[in-house]
Amino acid sequence: MPIERDVPGIVDVAAKADVSVSTVSRVLSGRTRVSDRLRSKVEAAVQELGYRPNAAAQSLVRGRSSTIAVFARNTIRYGYAATLQGIEEAARAAGYVIMIAVVESGDPAELARAVDGTLSQTLAGAIVIEFDEVGVKTLAAMPTSLPVVAAAGARRARGTTPHAFLDDYAGGYEATRYLLSLGHETVHHLAIPATRPRSGRAWGWRKALEDAGAAVPALVQADYSPTSGYDTARGLLGVPGLTALLCGNDELAIGAARAFQEGGRRIPDDISIVGFDDQPFARMWNPSLTTVQQDFVDLGRRTFGLLEQWLASGERAQDSAVTPSLVIRESSASPPRTVSANH
Amino acid sequence: MPIERDVPGIVDVAAKADVSVSTVSRVLSGRTRVSDRLRSKVEAAVQELGYRPNAAAQSLVRGRSSTIAVFARNTIRYGYAATLQGIEEAARAAGYVIMIAVVESGDPAELARAVDGTLSQTLAGAIVIEFDEVGVKTLAAMPTSLPVVAAAGARRARGTTPHAFLDDYAGGYEATRYLLSLGHETVHHLAIPATRPRSGRAWGWRKALEDAGAAVPALVQADYSPTSGYDTARGLLGVPGLTALLCGNDELAIGAARAFQEGGRRIPDDISIVGFDDQPFARMWNPSLTTVQQDFVDLGRRTFGLLEQWLASGERAQDSAVTPSLVIRESSASPPRTVSANH
DNA sequence: TTGTAAGCGTTATCAG
DNA sequence: CTGATAACGCTTACAA
Numbered sequence: 070m071p072i073e074r075d076v077p078g079i080v081d082v083a084a085k086a087d088v089s090v091s092t093v094s095r096v097l098s099g100r101t102r103v104s105d106r107l108r109s110k111v112e113a114a115v116q117e118l119g120y121r122p123n124a125a126a127q128s129l130v131r132g133r134s135s136t137i138a139v140f141a142r143n144t145i146r147y148g149y150a151a152t153l154q155g156i157e158e159a160a161r162a163a164g165y166v167i168m169i170a171v172v173e174s175g176d177p178a179e180l181a182r183a184v185d186g187t188l189s190q191t192l193a194g195a196i197v198i199e200f201d202e203v204g205v206k207t208l209a210a211m212p213t214s215l216p217v218v219a220a221a222g223a224r225r226a227r228g229t230t231p232h233a234f235l236d237d238y239a240g241g242y243e244a245t246r247y248l249l250s251l252g253h254e255t256v257h258h259l260a261i262p263a264t265r266p267r268s269g270r271a272w273g274w275r276k277a278l279e280d281a282g283a284a285v286p287a288l289v290q291a292d293y294s295p296t297s298g299y300d301t302a303r304g305l306l307g308v309p310g311l312t313a314l315l316c317g318n319d320e321l322a323i324g325a326a327r328a329f330q331e332g333g334r335r336i337p338d339d340i341s342i343v344g345f346d347d348q349p350f351a352r353m354w355n356p357s358l359t360t361v362q363q364d365f366v367d368l369g370r371r372t373f374g375l376l377e378q379w380l381a382s383g384e385r386a387q388d389s390a391v392t393p394s395l396v397i398r399e400s401s402a403s404p405p406r407t408v409s410a411n412h
Numbered sequence: 413m414p415i416e417r418d419v420p421g422i423v424d425v426a427a428k429a430d431v432s433v434s435t436v437s438r439v440l441s442g443r444t445r446v447s448d449r450l451r452s453k454v455e456a457a458v459q460e461l462g463y464r465p466n467a468a469a470q471s472l473v474r475g476r477s478s479t480i481a482v483f484a485r486n487t488i489r490y491g492y493a494a495t496l497q498g499i500e501e502a503a504r505a506a507g508y509v510i511m512i513a514v515v516e517s518g519d520p521a522e523l524a525r526a527v528d529g530t531l532s533q534t535l536a537g538a539i540v541i542e543f544d545e546v547g548v549k550t551l552a553a554m555p556t557s558l559p560v561v562a563a564a565g566a567r568r569a570r571g572t573t574p575h576a577f578l579d580d581y582a583g584g585y586e587a588t589r590y591l592l593s594l595g596h597e598t599v600h601h602l603a604i605p606a607t608r609p610r611s612g613r614a615w616g617w618r619k620a621l622e623d624a625g626a627a628v629p630a631l632v633q634a635d636y637s638p639t640s641g642y643d644t645a646r647g648l649l650g651v652p653g654l655t656a657l658l659c660g661n662d663e664l665a666i667g668a669a670r671a672f673q674e675g676g677r678r679i680p681d682d683i684s685i686v687g688f689d690d691q692p693f694a695r696m697w698n699p700s701l702t703t704v705q706q707d708f709v710d711l712g713r714r715t716f717g718l719l720e721q722w723l724a725s726g727e728r729a730q731d732s733a734v735t736p737s738l739v740i741r742e743s744s745a746s747p748p749r750t751v752s753a754n755h
Numbered sequence: 756t757t758g759t760a761a762g763c764g765t766t767a768t769c770a771g
Numbered sequence: 772c773t774g775a776t777a778a779c780g781c782t783t784a785c786a787a
Contacts, residue, residue, distance in 0.1 A: 090765080121756080122532055123767095127478070128468045129766095129780065131766070144496055158514070167512075185464060186507070320693065332783085349638050434759080435758075438757090469780035472764065472779090472781075473763045474782070
């Protein structure tokens with residue numbers, strides 16, 4: 070079954086409207102004045118033929134395009150997927166089209182492959198979702214000749230890539246301080262992989278502890294999944310003085326909660342658990358999850374906004390921050406008296 | 413700050429290697445024999461200049477490209493995001509690059525806008541995620557001149573678009589039969605929006621009930637979110653004889669579970685709840701969720717495979733099905749005796 | 756095996 | 772206001 074029924078080109082439209090191709094191009098771009106008579110003839114021809122300009126030819130001659138590439142390590146996990154959705158939404162509204170490239174590891178060869186294929190497209194710009202170490206490396210691999218902005222989890226150094234970010238540090242700090250204010254002697258932390266050593270959720274947690282003069286327990290490293298939360302939390306069952314656990318994300322939190330519950334601990338009576346992100350399920354959890362709310366979709370929109378502004382003005386845009394807010398629900402409470410008595 | 417530092421073109425490479433552009437093109441494509449001497453000179457020049465072929469120019473002259481467009485209503489929800497990830501993964505491995513277009517509504521104008529922008533790209537083919545009504549309309553709007561395949565939730569009529577699908581009907585049927593086998597008199601259904609009238613999860617549920625001679629309660633229509641599950645389930649609290657509820661997805665299930673628990677019902681003692689999809693959190697739920705497992709990532713891979721095969725062979729590929737499997741966990745059990753006695 | 760040259764579908768420059 | 776015509780960067784006959 071043949072599929073190559075020719076797509077009409079600008080010359081077909083010109084022929085049908087009985088004008089020159091330049092005229093067709095003009096009415097389509099709308100940048101120059103064209104007489105109403107010719108304009109309507111062209112529009113009719115376009116309509117009739119179902120003509121659609123060939124973007125490849127356009128970007129070839131213009132040297133730029135309306136395509137923007139998004140680089141991310143993952144597209145399934147909530148934060149990534151929601152950020153992508155925000156980017157796509159804003160890009161579509163602005164007439165851009167988006168290309169997505171997932172970069173699975175920071176391995177130079179794999180990175181080069183993912184990046185090369187995408188960068189050989191004629192791009193208007195690129196966006197890197199820099200929520201993890203792979204994102205950092207991807208950003209470093211971007212050519213300086215291309216406008217690139219990032220969606221991040223922390224403010225980056227001045228003068229670098231423009232970026233919109235969710236203040237993970239502030240979120241971690243606030244959640245920890247909240248737990249401390251409830252009377253917990255200290256707060257443990259089940260961490261997602263860090264983007265950089267001294268930043269993000271884990272760093273906010275540590276600082277809040279230090280500022281309050283509380284002991285800083287060893288950080289427990291996990292991955293991102295509920296299973297990882299479950300597995301690592303099982304190892305925490307015997308830890309003395311563990312009455313509050315701040316988790317790097319909501320999935321970890323529910324995995325940990327399950328592990329504790331199976332171990333006979335009640336939440337929040339014996340142990341308080343706080344998540345991060347406020348995924349849709351957090352509110353329905355049993356008990357409902359206290360967590361740090363993040364608006365990833367908005368982050369995505371704002372990140373695209375930075376790029377759009379750059380493209381329009383020719384100047385790098387300012388950074389854009391959002392401070393997350395703590396949502397207090399049922400999974401957190403004051404520590405049990407018995408444990409306090411032990412100290 | 414200027415950003416237009418010229419990207420090297422094939423002529424720059426040719427000049428530096430002191431050969432013709434056709435020779436450069438030949439070593440890059442690898443389709444024709446080139447002497448080792450020239451080949452290595454070219455490779456050195458490519459390396460040195462960091463040359464990357466311009467995909468727009470390539471697709472312009474070739475009339476096709478290595479870009480495939482993916483149309484989806486959403487990119488956040490689990491099934492969609494996971495399918496997209498599978499597509500991207502397979503596409504990247506095969507040297508394709510993917511473009512994503514979200515189509516928010518089936519409204520003709522909005523549809524045309526989303527589709528037009530993307531179809532003006534030179535595409536190798538397109539994939540439509542047809543998990544909902546918008547997907548059906550998007551598919552209908554695709555030009556016949558382009559190879560298009562779909563990822564679906566049910567087998568479609570013969571001779572139409574090639575598609576890979578997860579058998580929603582079978583999943584709904586099996587889950588319902590399982591609940592009936594536990595002794596429930598009937599099973600209620602909290603449904604996600606349907607793709608088509610007589611297919612999918614809801615249709616499997618209905619058929620299983622009919623085949624077993626059980627009463628078919630009115631289907632309760634919900635959306636996709638936990639909140640929607642919660643809200644609609646609250647309206648079900650007073651329904652007599654409701655001892656088992658099959659939910660259209662896991663998010664609905666946890667929302668419903670929460671509503672019932674708040675209403676004083678125990679799960680599974682008073683009411684059995686079964687979800688759909690087996691999202692990562694399902695296993696960690698409290699109680700852990702009995703659900704119909706679906707491998708969306710694999711669906712995505714297989715869908716891309718269909719397109720790749722078509723592109724390679726020039727023939728439409730066969731359809732490809734996967735039957736989901738029920739995962740029995742803690743949220744389902746036999747109905748309470750007291751209720752049975754009432755009948 | 757290598758080079759020359761004719762396009763691919765548009766836009767933009769430059770005359771009319 | 773409109774129409775030729777020269778690029779844009781690359782591939783691919785066709786010659787050499």
